[in-house]
Each structure stands twice: as C-alpha cells, then as structure tokens.
Amino acid sequence: MHGLPSPHEGAPPAGEDAEAHYEDAPCGYVSATPGGELLTVNRTLLSWTGYTRAELLGRRFQDLLTPGGRIYHETHYAPLLRMQGAVREIALELVCADGRRLPVLVNSVLSTDAAGEPRLVRTTVFDATQRRRYERELLLAGERERAARRRMERLQRLSAVLAAAVDTRTMAAAVVDVLAADLDAGEVALALVDQHSAQLQIVGRHGGAHAAGDGDLSRAAGAPLERIMREGRTLLWSADTSSETLPLAGLAIEPVQALAVLPLAARGEPMGAVLLSFDTPRQFDEEELAFMDACAAQCSQALERARLYDNQRTIARTLQQSLLANDPPRDARFGVASCYLPAGDTLDVGGDWHDTFCIGDGSVGVVVGDVVGRGIEAATAMGQLRSAARALAGAGLGPAEVLAQLDGFVERLPRARMATVAYAELDLGTGRLRYASAGHPPMLLMAPGEPARLLWDGRGMPLGTRLGARSDAVGQVDMRPGARLLLYTDGLIEHGADPIDDGLATLVAKTEAHRTLPIGALLDELVSDGVDDDDTCLLCVEYRPTAGSRAGDP
Amino acid sequence: MDVLARNNVKVSGDPAAPAMILAHGFGCDQNMWRFVAPAFEATHRVVLFDHVGFGDSDHAAWDPQRYATLDGYARDVLEICRELELTGAVFVGHSVSSMIGVLAANAEPERFDRLVLVGPSPRYIDDNGYVGGFSREDIDELLDSLASNYLGWSSAMAPVIVGNPDRPELGEELTNSFCRTDPAIAAHFARVTFLADNRADLDALQTPSLVLQCSDDVIAPQVVGEYVHARIPHSELVLMQAVGHCPNLSAPDELISAIRAFL
Numbered sequence: 115m116h117g118l119p120s121p122h123e124g125a126p127p128a129g130e131d132a133e134a135h136y137e138d139a140p141c142g143y144v145s146a147t148p149g150g151e152l153l154t155v156n157r158t159l160l161s162w163t164g165y166t167r168a169e170l171l172g173r174r175f176q177d178l179l180t181p182g183g184r185i186y187h188e189t190h191y192a193p194l195l196r197m198q199g200a201v202r203e204i205a206l207e208l209v210c211a212d213g214r215r216l217p218v219l220v221n222s223v224l225s226t227d228a229a230g231e232p233r234l235v236r237t238t239v240f241d242a243t244q245r246r247r248y249e250r251e252l253l254l255a256g257e258r259e260r261a262a263r264r265r266m267e268r269l270q271r272l273s274a275v276l277a278a279a280v281d282t283r284t285m286a287a288a289v290v291d292v293l294a295a296d297l298d299a300g301e302v303a304l305a306l307v308d309q310h311s312a313q314l315q316i317v318g319r320h321g322g323a324h325a326a327g328d329g330d331l332s333r334a335a336g337a338p339l340e341r342i343m344r345e346g347r348t349l350l351w352s353a354d355t356s357s358e359t360l361p362l363a364g365l366a367i368e369p370v371q372a373l374a375v376l377p378l379a380a381r382g383e384p385m386g387a388v389l390l391s392f393d394t395p396r397q398f399d400e401e402e403l404a405f406m407d408a409c410a411a412q413c414s415q416a417l418e419r420a421r422l423y424d425n426q427r428t429i430a431r432t433l434q435q436s437l438l439a440n441d442p443p444r445d446a447r448f449g450v451a452s453c454y455l456p457a458g459d460t461l462d463v464g465g466d467w468h469d470t471f472c473i474g475d476g477s478v479g480v481v482v483g484d485v486v487g488r489g490i491e492a493a494t495a496m497g498q499l500r501s502a503a504r505a506l507a508g509a510g511l512g513p514a515e516v517l518a519q520l521d522g523f524v525e526r527l528p529r530a531r532m533a534t535v536a537y538a539e540l541d542l543g544t545g546r547l548r549y550a551s552a553g554h555p556p557m558l559l560m561a562p563g564e565p566a567r568l569l570w571d572g573r574g575m576p577l578g579t580r581l582g583a584r585s586d587a588v589g590q591v592d593m594r595p596g597a598r599l600l601l602y603t604d605g606l607i608e609h610g611a612d613p614i615d616d617g618l619a620t621l622v623a624k625t626e627a628h629r630t631l632p633i634g635a636l637l638d639e640l641v642s643d644g645v646d647d648d649d650t651c652l653l654c655v656e657y658r659p660t661a662g663s664r665a666g667d668p
Numbered sequence: 669m670d671v672l673a674r675n676n677v678k679v680s681g682d683p684a685a686p687a688m689i690l691a692h693g694f695g696c697d698q699n700m701w702r703f704v705a706p707a708f709e710a711t712h713r714v715v716l717f718d719h720v721g722f723g724d725s726d727h728a729a730w731d732p733q734r735y736a737t738l739d740g741y742a743r744d745v746l747e748i749c750r751e752l753e754l755t756g757a758v759f760v761g762h763s764v765s766s767m768i769g770v771l772a773a774n775a776e777p778e779r780f781d782r783l784v785l786v787g788p789s790p791r792y793i794d795d796n797g798y799v800g801g802f803s804r805e806d807i808d809e810l811l812d813s814l815a816s817n818y819l820g821w822s823s824a825m826a827p828v829i830v831g832n833p834d835r836p837e838l839g840e841e842l843t844n845s846f847c848r849t850d851p852a853i854a855a856h857f858a859r860v861t862f863l864a865d866n867r868a869d870l871d872a873l874q875t876p877s878l879v880l881q882c883s884d885d886v887i888a889p890q891v892v893g894e895y896v897h898a899r900i901p902h903s904e905l906v907l908m909q910a911v912g913h914c915p916n917l918s919a920p921d922e923l924i925s926a927i928r929a930f931l
Contacts, residue, residue: 148918149911176886181802182809184886185862188913189695189763196917197699205816207809249816 142239148224148232150174150192159239164211175237178208180215191222195235199224205242217246258401265405268296272409276416281427282306285420286318289413293388294320297406300370300393305339306378306386306417309425314339314386342377343384348407349375350398372396376410380418388413430463430490437497442470446660447542448478451634452653455641457605464649465492465533466603467500471507476543479507480655482601483535484554495529499577503537513537513550514586517574521552524578531578536601545593545657552577555607555618558600558625559591566625568618593657598633600625605650606640669729671751675717675744676724679752681709686781687754688712691745693763693787694861695854697723700762703920708927712758717748719765721853730853738764738864742771749779758931760784762916763887764861770900771866773875783877784927787913788896789888790867798867801889807862814855870899877903878930880915880923887913904930 136143142159146152155170163178170178176187183206194201200223208216222237275292279285290302304318342349352372372392378385388410398406442450452468465485473479481503485496502523506516516537524530536557538549549557549569553576556568571589593599607617621640628639633654641650671677678698681688688708690701698716705714718725719741734740745768749757759780761769766785773780792800793807877900881893890907897905906926910919 174884180809181806181886182811182813185802185806185810186695186813188885188887189693192912193696193700193914193917196914197702206813246816253815 141241142218142237144175144237144239146175146235146237148196148235150176150235153234162210162216162239162241163208164214169211175235180207180209183207191220195222195224196232199226205246208239217242219245261401265401269405269408269412272296272412273416276412279416280420280423282317282417282420282424285416289388289417290318290320293390293409293413296409297374297390298392299374299390301391303389304386305389307384309421317386339375339387340384342375343379343387346377346379346384348377348403348410349373350403352396352398354395354397372398374398374406376406376413378410378414378417380414380421385414385417385421426490427463430493433490433497434463434493437493437500438467443472443478445472445478445542446658448540448658449633449656450478450480450653451637452651453637453641454652455605455650457649463490463493464488464605465496466605466649466651467496468601468651468653469500469504470653470655471504473507473510473539477539477541478655479504479537479539480599480601480653481507481535481537482554482603482651482653483533484603484651485530485533487529491529495527495533498527499523499530499533499535503535507537507539512588513539513548513572514588517550517552517577518586521577528578533577534604535577538599538601540593540599540655540657542657542659545595545597545659547591547593547599548572549589549591550574550587553579555602555604555614558602558621559593559597560600560625560629561594561597566622566629568622595657595659598636598654598656601653602640603649603651605648606652608648671744671747674720674726674729675748676726677748677752678716679713680705680716681712681714683713685712687715687752687757689715689717689745689748689754689757689759691717691759691761691765691768692719692722693761693765694857695763697725699723700914700916704916704924707920707924715748715752715754715757719857720744721857722849727850727853730850732856735856735860737860738768738771738866741765741768742775745769745772746776746779749776755779756781758782758784760786760927761788762786763788763913764864767864767866767869770869770873770877774869774872777874780875782931783873783875784880784930785877785896786880786915786923787882787885787888787893788879789892790870790896790899791865792862792887795865798895799889799891801886801892802862807858810862811855811858814851814858867899870896871901873900874902878927879903879905880926881905881907882910882912882915883908884911885913906930 137157139156139158142162143154143156144152144159145154151172151174152170155167160167160170176184179187186206191201191204200221202221204220206218206220208218210216219240219242220237222235224232225234225236227233272292275288276285279288286304286306290304293299294302299321301321302319303316305314306317307314350373354371370391370393372395374390374392376388376390378387438454442452450470452470454466454468457464465487466483468480468482470478470480483496483499483503485492485499499520503516503520506519511519517535520535524533533552534554535552536549536554537551538547538557540547550572551557552574556570558566558568560566569589569591572587574587607614607621609617624640625636628636631639633656637652637654640652676698690698690705692698692700697718701716705716708714720735721727721730734743745759755778757780759769759773759782761767761783763786766783766788767790769780769783769785773783789800791798792802793804794800794802879893879897879900881888881890893905893907897903908915908919908922908926910922912918915923
C-alpha cells in the first residue's frame, strides 16, 4: 500500500476471504466442463437469475441462453474458445428463473490438462443491463439519423424529378413514380380536381392492376376524399393498429396493409390528393408523417406550377389557332393546301404562320412567316404581322413594297423584329408569279416536266434588322398550268447540327419523289418524319387555270 | 476472377490422391478444420476454403444478389472444383455447408463420389409438423446477438483486414483472430442460412452420403438428422458421442474415425 497508513494493514476485515469474495463478487462466476456442464456457480449469479444452486448444477451453460443465443454460442463462442483458449466481452442474454432476460457480457478461459486436452471452462458474467440499453439507444439514434438523412436525400431527389416535368400530364406521372419509390408504396394514385368540370379524377397511377373508382371521386363513398382535402390533414390507416374498417373502402385504391392519403393544396385551395397503399405492415411515426407532408407540399407546388403552365399553353394554342383560322379563298383557278405542326418535345407555341388571300379579282397572295421566340407573346406578334401583311397586300403594293412596309411596321412591334417572311403573288390570268423574301428559306417551284427548283431571287434581310432601306428586289417566274409553289418555315429543313444545304437538298429530293401526289397528300408526306424542336408550317399552291383563260394553254 | 484467391483456397496433402473438400459452416472459417484436415493429408488431396465474406476470402467479391440463397455458395464450390479440375471428390460439409454440398452435388453429380454431412439441417424453423428446432423469433434473436457481437470487427480495423488479406500481422492485435466477419455479411448469411428450406433437394441427391449426428446438438437436433437420413436415398446415419454442434473442434478423433469408416 506504498506506506499509506491503514487501520487494517496486513489483515482483511473479519469475514472477508477468498471464498466470500467468490460468492459475493460484483460479477457472476461459473466453472463448467468443456461441454458446458455447470460445476460451480457463485451466489451473485444465483441472485441475479433467481435459480437455486441445485437447479443449475448439472445443466449446461448454453441451456441458460435464449434460443438465438444458443445458436450464437454453438457457432461462435464455443469454436472461438476451443481455438483461442479464451473469449472476451461476448454479449449474451441469460434466461432467468422467472423468464426475465438478463443482458450480460461474458469472458471465458479454457484450461487444458498436461496433454493439451480441454479440462475446464472458467467464466465471469457481468450484468450489462445498463450498457445494453445504452447501446440500443445509440443504435436507435444512429438508425434515426440515417433515416433522417435518407429522407432528406429523397426530398432532394423528389424536387429534382419534379423540376424536370412541365405540364400536368408529365408531372402526374413523375409524382406517382417518385412517391412510390420514396415512400416504398405498392400502389400510388394521384387525384386532382379538374379545372373545368370541377370533378375529382385520377390523373396518375403507379402499380396496382385495378382501375376501380376512376371517374368523379369527390362524392363517392360518402365523400371522404373531399373531406380530407378540405381539412387538409393527412389520413393514415394501418391494418395493424386500426380496428376500424378502412374509411376509403371502394375508392380509388385498394389498401393491402396500410394506407395514406395526402391532401394537396395550392394557395389554400384544395387541389387533390395522393393515395398510397402499402403491401407490408406499416407504422407511421411522427417523422414519417412529417416526411410525407413535406413530399405532399413539394408535389402541390409542382402541380400548381404545371397547372399554370397548362393554362398558359392552352391560351397560347387557342390564340394561335384563332389567329391561323380562316378558310382559304375558294377559286377554281388555284388549289391550296397548308399544314401546321407543333414542335415535338416542347409544348410552347411558336410564331409560325401561313395565309392565303385574294388580291382584287385576278391575283392570289400566299405568305408564310416565322416570328422569333415562343409562347403567347410570339403568337400575338405573329397575329399582328399576319393581319398587317394581309392588309398591305390587299392594297396591291406588290411583293417588294409589302415587305418594305412590313419592315416599317415591325419598328413599332419589337416582338416581331427579326421575323422572316416569304411572300408571293400569282396572277391567275397569266400565271406570272412575283415573289420576295425577308430572310426566309427559298420557296420551291415544281413545274410539270421540269425538276423541282428553289427560287433564290428577291431576297432581303429579316424584318426590322435596321440595315438600311430594303432591297426592292422581286423575283419573277411564269407558272405553267399544274405548276406548284411550296412555302415553308425553317423547322422543315433544320435538323440538329446538319447544314441547311443538306436540309434543302433533302426537301428537293423528297418533293421530286412525291410530285405526282395531290398537294394535301404531298404536304403530309413532307412532314411524315415529324419535326425536331421547332414548329413547322407549310403551304402549297397549285396553278389551275381554266381552259381558255389564257392563250396557248393546252 | 481468380476463384482460388476469392475463396482463399488452400490445397495440401497428396496431389495424386483423391480430393477431399472441407467446407466450413456458419460462424467461422476454414480454421474450423484445423484438427481434422491434417489427418487426411496422407490419403487425400485436401482442399480448404473460406466462403466469400468470411475468413480471408475476398470480401469485395461479396454480392448480396449472388449470395441471396445457398445456391450462390454452391456455385462457388463448383467453381473451385472446376478450377482445380476435381472429379469424384469427397465433400465434407459442416452445418450449413452440408446443404451447400447437397446443392452442388445435385447440380454436378460427377464432381462428387461421397458426401459427409456434419450436423446437417435442411430447415431450421419448425413448419407444419416438421421439427427444425427453432421459431422465427429465435432466428431474430440470433440476428440480434450478431448485431451486438462484432468479434473484433470495428470500423477502424475492417478496412485493414479487407484491404490486406495477405498481411495477417495487421489483424493480430484483434481480440479474435479467427472467425472475423463483416457484421453485415454475417447477418445476411445468418438470414440465408436459417430461413432456408432445402428439404426438397434431399430427395434428388444420388451421391452416397454419410449423416453425422452429434449428441445434444441444439442447432441440428437428432430428429433433424434422422429426417435428413430418411430423405436422402443412399445415406448412412451415424450417431456420435460428441456433444454440441462442432465435433470438428470438440471431438476431432471421433469425427475422423467416422469419416474413415465411411470411405
């Protein structure tokens, strides 16, 4: 004791000896045969487990373990002890006399005889109740943290996926797919209130085979969905914990083990709900609920954005259609066909247009133009430019002057700046065609018995380029009976990075190949491959003079 | 893919003699055969290996898909046979590896002349009249035991062991130098092993087999050993004095004699 004074130096207090220490040590002591049969057990372990000494002696140590612990003992503990001669800090659970389980940490040493054969196993047993509880708390805290991180990552992924969708149709598909994955749901349905009919309808579905409940859901089965949407509170139902039958029986989605209904709202207005059903039993804790609400909030925002986009697109399309809609003049002396193809992968409207009108009694004017940009503004500018072209042409100014006037008009219509226009007037009596172009791709002429050719004369800069006065160049060509003139916008000849010349050559070849088709069918053939990322507008006029209207006609 | 490195295959004994493959069971590695393998080196070409994810196998080769059932482990055994050009071998499988041996022999019967099944069980969980000895809850407890016992596997040491299988001195400071396992792999293997049902595979087995049943084996009780014997067409059942599930450690001499008598 290094000289420290002690009242009992050299002698332990009365009653303390090795045996007393063995019996009442702060740990359990066990001696057993190599096979586990208990030979001695100290009093501490007896009091911890509630067994009497007589009950334990003769039983095997592994018999005190839980069944799972017994497997662990046989597959890990015993082999290690035999191979290493010792094992330390093995976590096990002892089954006490009253069935209670005591978490313990166990150390064992194997003693061998002179021949190296196992003779005896000495084991100390430590009560690890507190430690095990703490370890479990740590484990749980770790799991919770991982779950929180996973949810965060899923929310980020959700917003990335939703950001890629623009309109309601693609958004609905994205919402059901990503929620099915992120919430591990077997089946997901998205119901939205239709803006026009005010009906609640399924607009997206993931998983599940049946389609029951499609149609108006708002008043179905006592209108529970509508109530959930109105109250704005998530509904959770689990077969495990709820004795009630499902509140949404017969509705859009069949619950298997659990169901969640997330209301969606935009600016306080209910807009719909997401219905999720789960194949496996599911408990919804607060964190899970908060996560689902966060997902629903993101989906609401995205769907609201998609709805605004849809509205804008509908307005633009309606506007564009109304601007383009008017029947071409009917006249036996010419035929005309036109078509308009919206771009493939964008839903915004473009500023392309075509028009056909009579000039006085003896001529017909045809025009195709392209306003730069997309959306409502481009469509509006197109409409104004189209009306202006029609008005100017009607005054009999001729192609060069019509384009010059339009150039001036664009000065007061900035949205139409850089628009390109191809304009031609056909004298229905003589077949003389006069044409001009403001930065527009060349018109194409197909005369009977001649190869198709591009018309390169009468070219000027796009409208509003402010590069000085317009050229007054006008191209002129005589159209024979049956000759056709094709006007089009650049969507027809521009394909990715391919040179324009290739596009033009292709157009000429294609036209040649189908020259015997009627003009409507010809246009269908020209756009049969679809268009890339630009709107495309085509117009074809065919000269059909009546017999005797022109000297020398066959 | 170097199959021999992947499974840490060790070959000893007489290269010209018939092959004997010793396959370790759940919980440990080829060290389990340390008292048994030397006894057969005079008469056999002895092949030891570690299942992927255990011992000094290539842990990076572990793949939850490939090893989702015991068939993945059986495929490894056959790949080792192919690599070493083994035919007509004796396969000695301990515990779950006895069933892995049955699957391998069913797939490529010409590889194996004889099977020795030490403590086999085709299904551990009781099922509708069948006694396997355990309930589903018992297996969950085992998984819990695995979760709280990492046996010297810590996140600091794991990369050292996995990254340097050829430098065993790095592992020496670990509490347990045997039976090191990535806890995640061990839990997965436990699930695959203890939730498996290979009863139907027994009927198809044509290879003559020896079923070695220990006394008081809590993992594979005697009724299970008798069941295995009854369902394998050409099998013998030997009840051993050895107590417990690991006679290869607790009673190597008795085990060696039983195998010799069968061969």
